[in-house]
Amino acid sequence: MSDPVFCLEGKSVWVAGHRGMVGSALVRRLQSENCTVQTADRKDADLTRQEEVETWMNANRPQVVFLAAAKVGGIQANNSYPAQFLYENLMIEANIIHAAFLTGVEKLVFLGSTCIYPKLAPQPIPEEALLTGPLEPTNEWYAVAKIAGIKLCQAYRLQHGCDFIAAQPTNLYGPGDNYDLETSHVLPALLRKAHEAKVSGAETMTVWGTGNPLREFLHVDDLADAAVFLAKHYSGESHINVGSGEELSIRELAETICKVVGFEGTLKFDASKPDGTPRKLSDVSRLRELGWNRAGDLTSGLQSTYADLLADPGQLAK
Numbered sequence: 001m002s003d004p005v006f007c008l009e010g011k012s013v014w015v016a017g018h019r020g021m022v023g024s025a026l027v028r029r030l031q032s033e034n035c036t037v038q039t040a041d042r043k044d045a046d047l048t049r050q051e052e053v054e055t056w057m058n059a060n061r062p063q064v065v066f067l068a069a070a071k072v073g074g075i076q077a078n079n080s081y082p083a084q085f086l087y088e089n090l091m092i093e094a095n096i097i098h099a100a101f102l103t104g105v106e107k108l109v110f111l112g113s114t115c116i117y118p119k120l121a122p123q124p125i126p127e128e129a130l131l132t133g134p135l136e137p138t139n140e141w142y143a144v145a146k147i148a149g150i151k152l153c154q155a156y157r158l159q160h161g162c163d164f165i166a167a168q169p170t171n172l173y174g175p176g177d178n179y180d181l182e183t184s185h186v187l188p189a190l191l192r193k194a195h196e197a198k199v200s201g202a203e204t205m206t207v208w209g210t211g212n213p214l215r216e217f218l219h220v221d222d223l224a225d226a227a228v229f230l231a232k233h234y235s236g237e238s239h240i241n242v243g244s245g246e247e248l249s250i251r252e253l254a255e256t257i258c259k260v261v262g263f264e265g266t267l268k269f270d271a272s273k274p275d276g277t278p279r280k281l282s283d284v285s286r287l288r289e290l291g292w293n294r295a296g297d298l299t300s301g302l303q304s305t306y307a308d309l310l311a312d313p314g315q316l317a318k
Protein backbone atom coordinates (compact mmCIF):
# COMPACT_ATOMS: atom_id res chain seq x y z
CA MET A 1 0.00 0.00 0.00
CA SER A 2 1.18 3.55 -0.79
CA ASP A 3 2.36 5.68 2.13
CA PRO A 4 -0.15 8.15 3.59
CA VAL A 5 0.28 11.72 2.33
CA PHE A 6 -2.35 13.32 4.57
CA CYS A 7 -3.52 12.75 8.15
CA LEU A 8 -7.21 13.03 9.06
CA GLU A 9 -6.63 12.53 12.78
CA GLY A 10 -7.77 15.46 14.93
CA LYS A 11 -9.10 17.35 11.89
CA SER A 12 -12.47 19.08 11.42
CA VAL A 13 -14.04 17.34 8.44
CA TRP A 14 -17.09 18.72 6.63
CA VAL A 15 -19.22 16.21 4.75
CA ALA A 16 -21.15 18.41 2.32
CA GLY A 17 -24.36 16.59 1.41
CA HIS A 18 -24.53 14.46 4.58
CA ARG A 19 -28.23 13.61 4.15
CA GLY A 20 -27.71 11.89 0.81
CA MET A 21 -26.77 8.24 0.29
CA VAL A 22 -23.08 9.05 -0.30
CA GLY A 23 -22.79 11.73 2.37
CA SER A 24 -24.39 9.56 5.05
CA ALA A 25 -22.04 6.68 4.16
CA LEU A 26 -19.08 9.08 4.55
CA VAL A 27 -20.35 10.22 7.95
CA ARG A 28 -20.59 6.54 9.03
CA ARG A 29 -17.10 5.76 7.71
CA LEU A 30 -15.46 8.81 9.30
CA GLN A 31 -16.61 7.71 12.78
CA SER A 32 -13.56 5.43 12.88
CA GLU A 33 -11.06 8.14 11.84
CA ASN A 34 -10.65 10.05 15.10
CA CYS A 35 -11.69 13.31 13.46
CA THR A 36 -14.57 15.73 14.09
CA VAL A 37 -17.33 15.43 11.50
CA GLN A 38 -19.15 18.64 10.60
CA THR A 39 -22.46 18.85 8.75
CA ALA A 40 -24.64 21.69 7.47
CA ASP A 41 -28.38 21.40 7.00
CA ARG A 42 -30.16 23.33 4.25
CA LYS A 43 -31.36 25.87 6.84
CA ASP A 44 -27.69 26.48 7.80
CA ALA A 45 -26.51 27.00 4.22
CA ASP A 46 -28.16 26.63 0.82
CA LEU A 47 -25.18 25.25 -1.10
CA THR A 48 -26.33 26.79 -4.39
CA ARG A 49 -25.90 30.26 -2.78
CA GLN A 50 -22.34 31.56 -2.76
CA GLU A 51 -22.77 33.96 0.14
CA GLU A 52 -24.39 31.33 2.38
CA VAL A 53 -21.59 28.83 1.64
CA GLU A 54 -18.85 31.38 2.33
CA THR A 55 -20.53 32.57 5.54
CA TRP A 56 -20.93 28.99 6.80
CA MET A 57 -17.35 28.01 5.95
CA ASN A 58 -15.92 31.18 7.51
CA ALA A 59 -17.85 30.46 10.70
CA ASN A 60 -17.12 26.71 10.88
CA ARG A 61 -13.61 26.53 9.36
CA PRO A 62 -13.43 22.89 8.23
CA GLN A 63 -9.89 21.67 7.55
CA VAL A 64 -11.05 18.88 5.25
CA VAL A 65 -14.06 18.76 2.89
CA PHE A 66 -15.73 15.75 1.28
CA LEU A 67 -17.90 17.24 -1.48
CA ALA A 68 -20.76 14.74 -1.76
CA ALA A 69 -23.55 17.30 -2.21
CA ALA A 70 -25.12 17.05 -5.66
CA LYS A 71 -28.35 16.91 -7.59
CA VAL A 72 -28.43 13.24 -8.66
CA GLY A 73 -30.83 10.86 -10.35
CA GLY A 74 -31.26 8.01 -12.79
CA ILE A 75 -31.53 8.04 -16.56
CA GLN A 76 -35.07 9.47 -16.68
CA ALA A 77 -34.42 12.24 -14.12
CA ASN A 78 -31.25 13.26 -15.99
CA ASN A 79 -33.23 13.40 -19.22
CA SER A 80 -36.16 15.31 -17.71
CA TYR A 81 -34.41 18.03 -15.68
CA PRO A 82 -31.33 19.10 -17.69
CA ALA A 83 -31.30 22.67 -16.36
CA GLN A 84 -31.44 21.58 -12.71
CA PHE A 85 -28.76 18.91 -13.19
CA LEU A 86 -26.40 21.40 -14.83
CA TYR A 87 -27.14 24.55 -12.81
CA GLU A 88 -27.42 23.10 -9.30
CA ASN A 89 -24.32 20.94 -9.63
CA LEU A 90 -22.23 23.77 -11.11
CA MET A 91 -23.27 26.15 -8.36
CA ILE A 92 -22.73 23.70 -5.49
CA GLU A 93 -19.24 22.66 -6.59
CA ALA A 94 -18.09 26.16 -7.61
CA ASN A 95 -19.28 27.67 -4.32
CA ILE A 96 -17.72 24.99 -2.12
CA ILE A 97 -14.42 24.66 -4.00
CA HIS A 98 -13.88 28.43 -4.14
CA ALA A 99 -14.82 28.87 -0.47
CA ALA A 100 -12.47 26.01 0.41
CA PHE A 101 -9.67 27.94 -1.28
CA LEU A 102 -10.62 31.20 0.47
CA THR A 103 -10.73 29.57 3.91
CA GLY A 104 -7.53 27.55 3.49
CA VAL A 105 -9.03 24.03 3.49
CA GLU A 106 -6.12 21.56 3.67
CA LYS A 107 -7.73 18.74 1.69
CA LEU A 108 -10.84 18.53 -0.45
CA VAL A 109 -12.22 15.36 -2.05
CA PHE A 110 -14.67 16.02 -4.90
CA LEU A 111 -16.94 13.16 -5.95
CA GLY A 112 -17.82 12.91 -9.62
CA SER A 113 -19.31 10.08 -11.66
CA THR A 114 -18.26 7.74 -14.44
CA CYS A 115 -20.80 9.39 -16.77
CA ILE A 116 -18.11 12.07 -17.33
CA TYR A 117 -16.54 9.76 -19.90
CA PRO A 118 -17.39 9.68 -23.63
CA LYS A 119 -20.29 7.42 -24.61
CA LEU A 120 -17.99 5.22 -26.68
CA ALA A 121 -14.92 5.33 -24.42
CA PRO A 122 -12.51 2.35 -24.48
CA GLN A 123 -13.45 -0.32 -21.89
CA PRO A 124 -12.48 -0.59 -19.11
CA ILE A 125 -12.37 3.22 -19.06
CA PRO A 126 -9.03 4.70 -18.01
CA GLU A 127 -8.84 8.15 -16.41
CA GLU A 128 -7.18 9.46 -19.61
CA ALA A 129 -10.42 8.92 -21.59
CA LEU A 130 -11.85 12.16 -20.16
CA LEU A 131 -12.73 14.70 -22.90
CA THR A 132 -11.75 12.43 -25.78
CA GLY A 133 -15.21 12.14 -27.39
CA PRO A 134 -18.92 13.04 -27.28
CA LEU A 135 -20.89 12.33 -24.09
CA GLU A 136 -23.93 10.06 -23.67
CA PRO A 137 -26.90 12.40 -24.43
CA THR A 138 -29.12 11.13 -21.55
CA ASN A 139 -26.68 12.44 -18.95
CA GLU A 140 -24.57 15.08 -20.66
CA TRP A 141 -25.84 17.92 -18.43
CA TYR A 142 -24.82 16.15 -15.24
CA ALA A 143 -21.58 15.01 -16.88
CA VAL A 144 -20.63 18.55 -17.96
CA ALA A 145 -21.17 19.79 -14.40
CA LYS A 146 -19.07 16.95 -12.96
CA ILE A 147 -16.29 17.55 -15.51
CA ALA A 148 -16.29 21.22 -14.42
CA GLY A 149 -15.88 20.05 -10.80
CA ILE A 150 -12.82 17.95 -11.69
CA LYS A 151 -11.38 20.88 -13.63
CA LEU A 152 -12.00 23.24 -10.70
CA CYS A 153 -9.99 20.93 -8.42
CA GLN A 154 -7.16 20.81 -10.98
CA ALA A 155 -7.24 24.58 -11.58
CA TYR A 156 -7.05 25.46 -7.87
CA ARG A 157 -4.21 22.95 -7.48
CA LEU A 158 -2.30 24.46 -10.44
CA GLN A 159 -2.90 28.13 -9.67
CA HIS A 160 -3.01 28.10 -5.87
CA GLY A 161 -1.37 24.85 -4.79
CA CYS A 162 -4.58 23.57 -3.13
CA ASP A 163 -4.64 19.85 -2.25
CA PHE A 164 -8.01 19.25 -3.94
CA ILE A 165 -8.55 15.81 -5.49
CA ALA A 166 -11.36 14.18 -7.47
CA ALA A 167 -12.70 10.61 -7.27
CA GLN A 168 -15.04 9.18 -9.93
CA PRO A 169 -17.38 6.58 -8.47
CA THR A 170 -19.21 4.13 -10.70
CA ASN A 171 -22.99 3.47 -10.25
CA LEU A 172 -23.58 3.34 -6.49
CA TYR A 173 -26.24 1.70 -4.32
CA GLY A 174 -26.91 1.05 -0.65
CA PRO A 175 -28.87 2.27 2.38
CA GLY A 176 -30.56 5.65 1.97
CA ASP A 177 -30.91 5.30 -1.82
CA ASN A 178 -33.70 6.99 -3.79
CA TYR A 179 -36.51 4.45 -4.40
CA ASP A 180 -38.79 6.77 -6.41
CA LEU A 181 -39.40 4.85 -9.64
CA GLU A 182 -39.45 7.98 -11.80
CA THR A 183 -36.17 9.49 -10.61
CA SER A 184 -34.09 6.64 -9.16
CA HIS A 185 -31.17 4.71 -10.58
CA VAL A 186 -31.71 1.22 -11.93
CA LEU A 187 -30.63 -0.83 -8.91
CA PRO A 188 -33.00 0.65 -6.29
CA ALA A 189 -35.76 0.75 -8.93
CA LEU A 190 -35.43 -2.98 -9.63
CA LEU A 191 -35.14 -3.81 -5.93
CA ARG A 192 -38.40 -1.99 -5.31
CA LYS A 193 -40.15 -3.51 -8.32
CA ALA A 194 -39.10 -7.05 -7.37
CA HIS A 195 -40.16 -6.52 -3.76
CA GLU A 196 -43.57 -5.11 -4.72
CA ALA A 197 -44.13 -7.80 -7.37
CA LYS A 198 -43.39 -10.49 -4.79
CA VAL A 199 -45.65 -8.95 -2.13
CA SER A 200 -48.55 -8.45 -4.56
CA GLY A 201 -48.13 -11.89 -6.16
CA ALA A 202 -47.61 -10.36 -9.64
CA GLU A 203 -46.52 -12.64 -12.47
CA THR A 204 -44.27 -10.14 -14.25
CA MET A 205 -41.96 -7.28 -13.43
CA THR A 206 -41.07 -4.49 -15.89
CA VAL A 207 -37.47 -3.59 -16.67
CA TRP A 208 -36.75 -0.47 -18.75
CA GLY A 209 -34.88 -0.70 -22.05
CA THR A 210 -33.56 -3.83 -23.72
CA GLY A 211 -31.73 -5.27 -20.71
CA ASN A 212 -28.52 -5.36 -22.80
CA PRO A 213 -26.53 -2.36 -21.45
CA LEU A 214 -23.65 -3.31 -19.21
CA ARG A 215 -23.15 -1.58 -15.86
CA GLU A 216 -20.78 -1.77 -12.90
CA PHE A 217 -22.07 -1.31 -9.33
CA LEU A 218 -20.37 -0.43 -6.07
CA HIS A 219 -21.82 -0.44 -2.56
CA VAL A 220 -21.80 3.08 -1.13
CA ASP A 221 -19.90 1.93 1.98
CA ASP A 222 -17.08 0.76 -0.31
CA LEU A 223 -17.11 4.17 -2.03
CA ALA A 224 -16.92 5.95 1.34
CA ASP A 225 -13.99 3.75 2.34
CA ALA A 226 -12.22 4.50 -0.97
CA ALA A 227 -12.83 8.26 -0.63
CA VAL A 228 -11.31 8.27 2.88
CA PHE A 229 -8.42 6.14 1.57
CA LEU A 230 -7.79 8.62 -1.26
CA ALA A 231 -7.92 11.59 1.14
CA LYS A 232 -5.11 9.96 3.09
CA HIS A 233 -3.07 8.35 0.29
CA TYR A 234 -3.47 10.49 -2.82
CA SER A 235 -2.55 14.01 -3.82
CA GLY A 236 -2.49 14.58 -7.58
CA GLU A 237 -3.97 16.41 -10.52
CA SER A 238 -5.69 13.45 -12.20
CA HIS A 239 -9.07 12.24 -11.00
CA ILE A 240 -9.15 8.60 -9.82
CA ASN A 241 -11.76 6.00 -10.83
CA VAL A 242 -13.53 4.16 -8.02
CA GLY A 243 -15.35 1.00 -9.04
CA SER A 244 -15.65 -2.72 -8.51
CA GLY A 245 -13.97 -3.56 -11.84
CA GLU A 246 -16.81 -6.00 -12.61
CA GLU A 247 -19.79 -5.53 -14.92
CA LEU A 248 -23.05 -7.28 -15.71
CA SER A 249 -25.97 -6.65 -18.04
CA ILE A 250 -29.17 -4.99 -16.81
CA ARG A 251 -30.92 -8.33 -17.49
CA GLU A 252 -28.41 -10.14 -15.26
CA LEU A 253 -28.80 -7.47 -12.60
CA ALA A 254 -32.60 -7.90 -12.68
CA GLU A 255 -32.25 -11.70 -12.40
CA THR A 256 -29.83 -11.40 -9.46
CA ILE A 257 -32.16 -8.95 -7.69
CA CYS A 258 -35.14 -11.29 -8.22
CA LYS A 259 -33.17 -14.12 -6.59
CA VAL A 260 -32.17 -11.96 -3.60
CA VAL A 261 -35.75 -10.75 -3.12
CA GLY A 262 -37.37 -14.12 -3.85
CA PHE A 263 -39.55 -13.00 -6.78
CA GLU A 264 -40.11 -15.95 -9.11
CA GLY A 265 -42.13 -14.32 -11.91
CA THR A 266 -40.89 -13.30 -15.35
CA LEU A 267 -39.18 -10.14 -16.60
CA LYS A 268 -40.83 -7.89 -19.18
CA PHE A 269 -38.61 -5.42 -21.08
CA ASP A 270 -40.02 -2.00 -21.99
CA ALA A 271 -38.04 -0.92 -25.06
CA SER A 272 -39.80 2.46 -25.14
CA LYS A 273 -37.49 3.50 -22.28
CA PRO A 274 -33.90 4.57 -23.06
CA ASP A 275 -30.95 2.20 -22.66
CA GLY A 276 -28.43 4.99 -22.09
CA THR A 277 -24.75 4.34 -22.57
CA PRO A 278 -24.06 0.77 -23.83
CA ARG A 279 -21.20 0.00 -21.46
CA LYS A 280 -19.50 1.79 -18.56
CA LEU A 281 -16.81 -0.19 -16.78
CA SER A 282 -14.13 1.77 -14.97
CA ASP A 283 -10.47 0.91 -15.13
CA VAL A 284 -9.58 0.77 -11.44
CA SER A 285 -5.89 -0.07 -11.81
CA ARG A 286 -4.70 3.28 -10.43
CA LEU A 287 -6.77 2.88 -7.29
CA ARG A 288 -5.53 -0.70 -6.88
CA GLU A 289 -1.92 0.40 -7.36
CA LEU A 290 -2.42 2.91 -4.55
CA GLY A 291 -3.53 -0.05 -2.42
CA TRP A 292 -7.35 0.02 -2.21
CA ASN A 293 -9.68 -2.89 -3.02
CA ARG A 294 -13.41 -3.14 -2.36
CA ALA A 295 -14.64 -5.25 0.54
CA GLY A 296 -17.84 -6.98 -0.63
CA ASP A 297 -19.36 -8.51 -3.76
CA LEU A 298 -22.60 -7.51 -5.50
CA THR A 299 -24.78 -10.32 -4.13
CA SER A 300 -23.85 -9.65 -0.49
CA GLY A 301 -24.28 -5.91 -1.09
CA LEU A 302 -27.75 -6.53 -2.55
CA GLN A 303 -28.68 -8.79 0.36
CA SER A 304 -27.71 -6.19 2.96
CA THR A 305 -29.39 -3.37 1.01
CA TYR A 306 -32.62 -5.39 0.74
CA ALA A 307 -32.44 -6.19 4.47
CA ASP A 308 -32.05 -2.46 5.15
CA LEU A 309 -35.11 -1.73 2.98
CA LEU A 310 -37.20 -4.36 4.78
CA ALA A 311 -36.10 -2.97 8.15
CA ASP A 312 -37.01 0.58 7.10
CA PRO A 313 -39.82 0.34 4.49
CA GLY A 314 -40.47 4.08 5.01
CA GLN A 315 -37.72 4.53 2.41
CA LEU A 316 -40.30 3.53 -0.23
CA ALA A 317 -42.58 6.39 0.79
CA LYS A 318 -40.01 9.18 0.38
Ligand code: GFB
Residues within 6 Å of the ligand: 073, 074, 075, 076, 078, 113, 114, 115, 138, 139, 142, 143, 170, 171, 172, 181, 183, 184, 185, 186, 187, 189, 190, 206, 207, 208, 209, 210, 213, 215, 250, 273, 274, 275, 276, 277
Ligand atom coordinates in the same frame (compact mmCIF):
# COMPACT_ATOMS: atom_id res chain seq x y z
O1 GFB B 1 -29.14 3.69 -13.35
P1 GFB B 1 -29.70 4.34 -14.55
O2 GFB B 1 -30.95 5.11 -14.36
O3 GFB B 1 -28.68 5.32 -15.22
O4 GFB B 1 -30.04 3.23 -15.69
P2 GFB B 1 -27.32 5.17 -16.08
C1 GFB B 1 -29.15 2.23 -16.07
C2 GFB B 1 -29.79 1.29 -17.08
O5 GFB B 1 -30.81 0.55 -16.42
C3 GFB B 1 -30.44 1.89 -18.33
C4 GFB B 1 -31.97 0.46 -17.24
O6 GFB B 1 -30.13 1.06 -19.43
C5 GFB B 1 -31.93 1.77 -18.03
O7 GFB B 1 -32.74 1.68 -19.17
N1 GFB B 1 -33.16 0.25 -16.39
C6 GFB B 1 -33.93 -0.85 -16.40
C7 GFB B 1 -33.68 1.12 -15.50
N2 GFB B 1 -34.97 -0.71 -15.58
C8 GFB B 1 -34.84 0.51 -14.98
C9 GFB B 1 -35.61 1.19 -14.01
O8 GFB B 1 -36.64 0.73 -13.54
N3 GFB B 1 -35.15 2.42 -13.62
C10 GFB B 1 -33.99 2.96 -14.14
N4 GFB B 1 -33.60 4.16 -13.69
N5 GFB B 1 -33.25 2.33 -15.09
C11 GFB B 1 -26.73 7.26 -14.74
C12 GFB B 1 -26.72 8.72 -15.10
O9 GFB B 1 -26.75 6.61 -15.94
O10 GFB B 1 -25.58 6.83 -14.06
C13 GFB B 1 -26.37 9.54 -13.94
O11 GFB B 1 -27.98 9.09 -15.63
C14 GFB B 1 -25.20 8.99 -13.15
O12 GFB B 1 -26.07 10.82 -14.41
C15 GFB B 1 -25.31 7.50 -12.89
O13 GFB B 1 -24.00 9.25 -13.81
C16 GFB B 1 -24.10 6.93 -12.22
O14 GFB B 1 -26.39 4.15 -15.50
O15 GFB B 1 -27.65 4.97 -17.52
